[in-house]
Amino acid sequence: MTVERAPVSGSGKRPGRRPGKTVSRQVILSVAMKRFAEVGYEGVSLRSIAREAQVDPALVRHFFASKEGLFEAVMRDAFHPEDFAVVVEGGEERMGERLVAGFLEMWETQPSRDKLLSVLRSAVTRDAAANMVRSFIVGEVLAPITRAIGRPHPQARAALVGTQLVGVALARYVVKTQPLPTMRLDAVVQVIAPSIQRFLTGDLPDVFDETA
């Protein structure tokens, strides 16, 4: 599934740029993010989001096509999968470190954390969002990395990396399991990185059926 991108407002003049399509798209996105977090994926309708964003429902459809498209845009806005290219580019040796650092840095600032939390909560409560979050995080954030590394079982490696990253994010930012929330970010990275590195590039037991 692809998401229709809003046309970039071309002139680029700022400050004082007048509200235009890009701004409407951002307003819709942040209303959607808030509503998904509050009532879950299933409780949200495009119509209710349009109402709260004070735009015409047709504009929501223009930008995002469907509720699925809107949720995908929220995930993309939260995770910025393109930022993870640096994990692969720096070579194998400290890949685990770069991946966990990049992932946790997204969580460190409040607006970004709210977006990630909104997506994560949608996935953990029992609704259709779980499928979309899973295939987005594994498929678009992690699998490109494990495929680029070129070791056997890239899909399984991506899934395993995901288990440790989500667990750390929950402990540090949501459930607040001490000492994780109060540790320095680089300390958390140091402790977690070897597990990620092993999932990314280590020899894993020969227990996977899939060959993809």
Next chain:
Amino acid sequence: MTVERAPVSGSGKRPGRRPGKTVSRQVILSVAMKRFAEVGYEGVSLRSIAREAQVDPALVRHFFASKEGLFEAVMRDAFHPEDFAVVVEGGEERMGERLVAGFLEMWETQPSRDKLLSVLRSAVTRDAAANMVRSFIVGEVLAPITRAIGRPHPQARAALVGTQLVGVALARYVVKTQPLPTMRLDAVVQVIAPSIQRFLTGDLPDVFDETA
């Protein structure tokens, strides 16, 4: 916090044992488990649980004292912390394997999985349950293990173990990240155990402030 235990109905004759206090306690517990999962910790009242369990509210107070006490009993019923003694008893070498196997085995059967999910969902949505779940899992399930091992930073080790265990449970049983849900249990254990073993007994970077 301690939970008032229901008096064991002494005679032990079965089958055909008449419903008694033990049965009422179990009925209240399973109603509570279902309600916590449906509406979250804050949405539940002792009175509403009594109504649904068709018992007097005084009986709920007799068994569980408070809503906190009831939630703790639900957690205890889901996690059976006493079962984790075997992790320590078998010596250090394959501790990671025994811990992850014991933890995942709890999730493998449906009634038990529903209980664990109920607790986990209460913790991830934003309410007071998160604190209770965290201190229960880390304090009563994992910290006794890391303290018994006698390595530095038992609290941090327990928290780290928790991040990986919760992440795997989410991936295998909730968000269903392939190939984790379809792998044999012992294969998952083999892949995850080295991370758990490192958190339990390995040399960790010297990045923790706490000395407890």
